[in-house]
Amino acid sequence: MDKRKRSTEEAMKETKKTKTADTQVFASCSFSSLGLHTTLCDQLRERMGFKVPTLIQAQAIPVILSGKHVLVNAATGTGKTVAYLAPVIHHLQKYDPRIQRSDGTFALVLVPTHELCMQVYEILQKLLHRFHWIVPGYIMGGENRSKEKARLRKGISILVATPGRLLDHLKNTSSFSYSSLRWIIFDEADRILELGFGKDIEEILDLLGSRHNKPHSKENANSSISEFQRQNLLLSATLNEKVNNLAKMSLENPITIGIDDKKLPMSLPLEGLESFGSDVSCDELEHSGNIVSSSNEEYKLPSQLVQRYVKVPCGSRLVVLLSVLKSLFDRESSNKVVVFFSTCDAVDFHYSLLSEFRSMPSSQPEAELKQLFVKCKIFRLHGSMKHEDRRTTFQSFKKEESALLLSTDVAARGLDFPKVRCIIQYDSPGEATEYVHRVGRTARLEERGDSLLFLQPVEMDYLQHLEKHGVSLMEYPLLKVLDSFPLYGQKHHVKKFVSIEMHPWVLTLQKTLEFFILAEARMKKLAKDAFCSWIRAYTAHRGELKRIFMVKKLHLGHVAKSFALKEQPSLVGQSFQMQKKKRKGDPKHRGLSKKRRDTSKS
Numbered sequence: 004m005d006k007r008k009r010s011t012e013e014a015m016k017e018t019k020k021t022k023t024a025d026t027q028v029f030a031s032c033s034f035s036s037l038g039l040h041t042t043l044c045d046q047l048r049e050r051m052g053f054k055v056p057t058l059i060q061a062q063a064i065p066v067i068l069s070g071k072h073v074l075v076n077a078a079t080g081t082g083k084t085v086a087y088l089a090p091v092i093h094h095l096q097k098y099d100p101r102i103q104r105s106d107g108t109f110a111l112v113l114v115p116t117h118e119l120c121m122q123v124y125e126i127l128q129k130l131l132h133r134f135h136w137i138v139p140g141y142i143m144g145g146e147n148r149s150k151e152k153a154r155l156r157k158g159i160s161i162l163v164a165t166p167g168r169l170l171d172h173l174k175n176t177s178s179f180s181y182s183s184l185r186w187i188i189f190d191e192a193d194r195i196l197e198l199g200f201g202k203d204i205e206e207i208l209d210l211l212g213s214r215h216n217k218p219h220s221k222e223n224a225n226s227s228i229s230e231f232q233r234q235n236l237l238l239s240a241t242l243n244e245k246v247n248n249l250a251k252m253s254l255e256n257p258i259t260i261g262i263d264d265k266k267l268p269m270s271l272p273l274e275g276l277e278s279f280g281s282d283v284s285c286d287e288l289e290h291s292g293n294i295v296s297s298s299n300e301e302y303k304l305p306s307q308l309v310q311r312y313v314k315v316p317c318g319s320r321l322v323v324l325l326s327v328l329k330s331l332f333d334r335e336s337s338n339k340v341v342v343f344f345s346t347c348d349a350v351d352f353h354y355s356l357l358s359e360f361r362s363m364p365s366s367q368p369e370a371e372l373k374q375l376f377v378k379c380k381i382f383r384l385h386g387s388m389k390h391e392d393r394r395t396t397f398q399s400f401k402k403e404e405s406a407l408l409l410s411t412d413v414a415a416r417g418l419d420f421p422k423v424r425c426i427i428q429y430d431s432p433g434e435a436t437e438y439v440h441r442v443g444r445t446a447r448l449e450e451r452g453d454s455l456l457f458l459q460p461v462e463m464d465y466l467q468h469l470e471k472h473g474v475s476l477m478e479y480p481l482l483k484v485l486d487s488f489p490l491y492g493q494k495h496h497v498k499k500f501v502s503i504e505m506h507p508w509v510l511t512l513q514k515t516l517e518f519f520i521l522a523e524a525r526m527k528k529l530a531k532d533a534f535c536s537w538i539r540a541y542t543a544h545r546g547e548l549k550r551i552f553m554v555k556k557l558h559l560g561h562v563a564k565s566f567a568l569k570e571q572p573s574l575v576g577q578s579f580q581m582q583k584k585k586r587k588g589d590p591k592h593r594g595l596s597k598k599r600r601d602t603s604k605s
C-alpha cells in the first residue's frame with residue numbers, strides 16, 4: 004500500500020470515529036491530518052478563519068488528494084467549495100519546478116452562474132495568497148471577451164468558468180493553453196445541466212479529451228496529459244438523472260461521497276463500500292452504475308433549519324408577504340432575508356413597491372401603514388439586470404448586517420451570503436431540488452435559519468411532493484401574526500373564525516396598496532407586467548407539478564389583487580390574452596416564458 008493511500012484510509016477512519024450525530028457538521032481532525040500542506044492549512048486558518056474541516060471536507064479531501072474521480076453529494080452550506088479547491092491547490096503548489104503562467108490552465112471549475120463564478124474566484128484569491136505563482140482567474144458570459152482573451156493569453160492556473168463562455172474560448176481563443184489540464188470540476192453539476200448546458204458540456208469534454216464513453220478525437224489523443232493524470236470531480240447538494248449521465252460521461256471509477264447506501268440501486272456492485280454513518284458514505288462505483296436510482300431522492304437539509312409553509316388565499320398574498328416581512332424585521336432589528344420570485348418582472352415590481360411604498364409622502368393614516376414595513380436596505384437580483392448591477396448587489400448584500408434581497412433563482416444555487424436568517428419562497432420553486440437549494444441559502448454550517456413557503460389553498464398537494472423527498476414542513480401561525488399588528492394605533496380584536504381575506508389588517512393594507520398602485524402609472528405598469536409574466540411562469544410547470552400548479556384553478560382577479568391591481572380580472576386578463584396572441588404571431592417572442600423564468604443562465 005503506498006503512503007498516500009495509507010494516509011487517505013487513516014483520515015477516513017478518523018472521520019468515521021468522530022461522527023456522532025446527524026447534526027454534526029465539523030470533524031474533530033485537523034486540516035493537516037488530511038494530508039494538506041502546512042502553508043495551505045495556515046491559509047485556511049488565517050485567511051478563511053477555518054480551524055477544523057467540516058465532515059464533508061474531512062471525507063472528500065483525502066479522497067480527492069488521492070487522484071480518484073469523485074462525486075460529492077452533501078447538504079447545502081457544508082463546505083463543498085474548499086473540499087475541492089484545497090486538494091487542487093495542495094498538488095499545484097508542490098510542482099517542482101514551480102508552475103508558471105505560461106504553463107496555462109491546470110484546473111477548470113465549471114459553475115452555472117456569474118455570482119457563483121465570482122464567489123469561487125474570491126475564495127481562490129484568499130487561499131492562494133501565499134502561493135502567488137498559482138494564478139486564479141474567471142471567464143463568464145456577459146464579460147468583455149477581449150479582456151478575457153488577454154488574461155487567458157497570459158495564463159490562468161485555476162480557471163473558474165460558466166460553460167457557454169468556456170466553450171467559446173476553447174473554440175476561438177487560440178492562445179488559451181490547456182494542455183496541462185489535470186482537473187475538471189463541476190460545481191452545482193445538476194444546475195449546469197438543468198440550465199440546458201448539457202450539449203456544451205459534452206462538447207467541452209470532447210475538446211478537453213475528458214469524455215469517457217466516446218473515443219477521443221485525434222487532437223486530444225495527442226495531448227500531453229495522460230488519462231491517469233486527469234481527475235474529474237462533480238459536486239452538488241442534489242442529484243438527478245442528468246447528473247448520472249454526466250457522471251458516466253466524465254468520471255472514471257468514481258468514489259461517491261455523501262450518497263446514502265439506500266439510494267444505490269440494488270444491482271450495483273458495492274465492493275469496497277465504506278460507510279461513514281447514516282447520512283454519509285463513500286463508495287466506489289462501477290463506471291456503468293447509476294448514482295441516483297429514482298426521481299424520489301431524499302434530500303439532505305440542515306437539521307437546524309426550521310421549515311414552515313403558509314397557506315394564503317391568492318388575493319391576500321401580497322399583504323401576507325408584507326406582514327411576514329414586518330414581523331421578521333420587528334422581531335429582530337438586525338435580520339437578513341431572501342425572498343424568491345418566479346420571474347424578473349415580479350422581482351422588479353416587488354422591489355419598487357417595497358422601496359417606494361414606504362418613501363412616498365402621504366397623509367395619515369396611510370403614512371402609518373407605509374412606514375411599518377422593512378426599514379432596512381432592499382436589494383434585487385435577477386438575470387435581466389446589467390452585469391455590473393448584479394455584481395454590486397451580490398457584494399453589497401453579502402456585507403450588510405440587516406437587509407432584504409428579492410431574487411429569482413439566480414441566487415438559489417451555491418451563493419454564500421453570510422448570516423441569512425430566513426428564506427421566503429413567495430413563488431413556489433417547482434422541483435423539490437430547487438426548494439432544497441433555495442432554503443440552503445440559510446442555516447449554513449450550523450447557523451440557525453428559517454424558511455417559509457407560500458402556498459395557495461389549491462396548491463397544498465405540493466407538500467406531499469416535498470414529503471416524497473423527505474422534506475416536511477410545519478404550518479406558520481399566520482392569523483396570530485396578523486392579529487398582532489395594531490391598526491391605527493389600536494389593537495383590533497378578531498373573531499376566531501375570521502378568514503384571512505376578511506381580516507381587518509389584510510383588508511386595510513390591501514386597500515392602501517391598491518390606492519398606491521392606482522396613483523402611480525409606473526407602478527401600475529410594473530404590476531401588470533409582473534402579473535402577466537407570473538401567469539406565464541405558472542403555466543410553465545412541468546410533469547407531476549402541472550397537476551398541482553394548474554392555471555385553470557386560479558382566479559385571475561385574485562391573482563391581480565396579489566399585484567395590488569384593482570382592475571377587473573377581465574381587463575388584465577384581456578391584456579394578457581392580447582400579449583399571448585401577439586407572441587404567437589411573433590417568432591421573436593416565442594419561448595419568452597422560458598427565458599423570463601429561467602433567468603440564471605449565463
Ligand SMILES: Nc1ncnc2c1ncn2[C@@H]1O[C@H](COP(=O)(O)OP(=O)(O)OP(=O)(O)O)[C@@H](O)[C@H]1O
Pocket residue numbers: 052053054055056057060077078079080081082083084085239240416417418419443444447448
Ligand atoms: N472548515 C470550515 N470551517 C468554518 N467555516 C467553513 C469551513 N468550510 C466552509 N466554511 C464556510 O461554510 C460556508 C459554506 O461553504 P460552501 O459555500 O463551500 O458550502 P457548499 O456546501 O458549497 O454549499 P452549497 O451547496 O449551498 O453550494 C461558507 O461560508 C464557508 O466559508
